[in-house]
Amino acid sequence: MGGEKNTARETVGEEPLSPCSRLFNSPDFNCAIIVIMGCKVKGNPPAIIDGLKHTLVNHPRFSSILIQEMNNGKKGKPSWVRTEVRVEDHVIVPDIDPNIENPDQYLEDYISKLTTVPMDFSKPLWEIHLLCLKTSNAESIGLLKIHHSLGDGMSLMSLFLACTRKTSDPEALPTVSVQRKQFGPSSYNGFFNKIWWLFVGLWFILRLVFNTFVDVLMFALTICFLRDTETPLLAKPGTELVPKRFVHRIISFDDVKLVKNAMKLTVNDVLLGVTQAGLSRYLSRRYDQEATPKSKESMRKFRLRSAIMINLRPNTGIEALADMMAKKSKCRWGNLFGYILLPFSVGLETDPLEYVRRAKVTVDRKKHSLEAVFSMAFFKLILKVLGLKASVVLVRKVIHNTTLTFSNVVGPKEEITFHGHPLSYIAPSVFGHPHALTVHFQSYEKKVIISVTADPTVIPDPHKMCDDFVESLKLIKSSVLERGLYEMEV
Template structure:
């Protein structure tokens, strides 16, 4: 009884907010997703410093200082209710043997176990684990676990960066590259006269309408019956409930930019091309195939797609997020995204650059479509008209019919410090959705971190997949240099 009184006293009832449709989806029993961010630190972990720092940053954020009330909102709908945050309860420091025989394996096993333990609904849905464990790439490890209902991946990554500072300037926020708009009629302003600009604008609108129609049709067919080819990567029923394996590799961002500049592409084009090459190598080994004309044709007939979440909320700069936490702002927050279905082009190519060309064609076409907007509007309509259960069934149907999740997030240009801990790498990922494979690329300083999250009952060798991705980038870079497509800067 006393506990109930304390709980009521800690709540600030006038500061409540209903869950967004996407947050309700992520809180359904059949779709319980969480985000994991692994941070490699260059110094030994200092839990008291992290606790003190979080009190002045993350604990002040409205969503990170609210508990989930599933029944007492208006009309019985779930809501967020502000509460007093006891940061010490959210920072977990496990006891680890000082002379752990294989620290890298220990870390993998520890994160895997985290995927089986649900977050405590009696407090805000986040926690950070501080592991005083020296691994191959870090002196200690921080693991941030956040329920996906608190926000979409892009917003949460921006919020995380707002809690950090440049190592070179402890008062300065990180510098993150802003992606420029790469398509649309506005790109032609100043280059053509008004008549030509009007023609280009009309052509763009026609392509936008046509591409959107085709994509929405494919989305509808996927919900009805269209499923990816049965490959060794496709999830089995119940895969979302299995413990996941988290592995990563670090590659050179300079190598990625070298290929990008040589091929006149974006970083995203290059990473998608590398992924297509890496998955082709991996599947050819699982199928025990060699590069023959017959095997090429077989691989190209594989339908393999990714269901990608596209953030539709205007990106909030990390400066605004840092200010919001400092002033305890009540600004709007949450999930606002739509899905797109991104096809992957597989095959055992003799020319490694062909993977990049195919990736660019795919990405350029998807840029000229409103598929994400339509999918968001459709699922919101289903949720409103038919309820949460019907919406969950449809979303799960789309994910079950595709093979993997794929994302690429731009990170800081320089080394950053998380409450006194300079970071050597950042490796985010997600679990709890019905995919057996999730690939995430995260840039940081002059590195790109490749994170592979896999269901080991489907993909027993995720380390080999990482090796295939790394080797694919090496082959692509070598091909660029051999052909003289890139001239080294003097």
């Protein structure tokens, strides 16, 4: 899978790793991102290789190797060093029997094995696997594997999209929705109006301070001893070393928007509600199978949380990244993130809409908290004062004491092409962290792709969990339609 080792280095381009990248480069927290690309046409490796030569390898991180200089027999700080990149060494095309009996299962097994193969640190830490394999949703498959030290998930997803173009217009970049935040009215004219918004502003500040204090306290308790309830979803020691299973389902984005508009929510609210409903269904079935009715009855009392990584760096637009790769210019890049602990409400509800209502309450509260900023500052302080090992131990304790990783990324509004390959779906996920379950939602065109990454020793039936998410959305949508809450989107 490797190739010729690169020896030509530009020492002038040496750049130290950011604190967050050093964390991901630790042997005890060795994370990587996988992006599954379902293509609508048969794979064309030469076209992919030629396209990568003009895009991805022009990014400094994707044309740098990670080195760690020795200083008096001791390891120094790691840094990025620019190198010559031979794209062919990063593109893997396995030989696959065209008459394979179960291509979907083959793909799942292939990705699972891929999670056990370490990255080759003698070359830039990325690779792409091109599988000439027709599955139920694609004519061929591309697998992009990237070490997490190269960047945070949002930045890497933006970079991937900057390498694509609209299928309808080969020269145009994809269109991605940007949520604009606005606080307060457009006009403050009038004395009483100003007084009113002064009180609103003071209430906002008090609420922000209180929520942040509570969240930081809970974060500290989680580091010390506060662990989630023991459920069939909680990871076992060493779960990060177990080969993961990657499965996904595709649902209608229009169905998500229908619920969003009817209940005056955000897409995040709806997807979190669907996740809570799906996990409730899954846990209920597991407890029935394990004949533990008391656990099923007490699900509402469970402490079940997600450690969510929040990108704190303003996201670089795909236009800036595309210009950077075309002109080899510079733009903002790097890992800069904090963690928030997002509680999940589980338990069987007679009203499916209750899951979404509770999700909105949770999300609205987290929006009025600086938990992510404080957690980032805390870990940077620990890294500076006590060193990398102490920082890794604390991050691992936060993840070990929570249940799952949850994320949602906005994708292109229209069909896109990756170097001559129109994509039917995009399914990114992450592995290498000590969670047994990762749930990721990715919007694309009029679809939302639900990706579940699971430790099979803890969650032996991830396909059923995906089906629970799909069924939960159907039930929530049906409840909206039955009550006549649906409103046409404008």
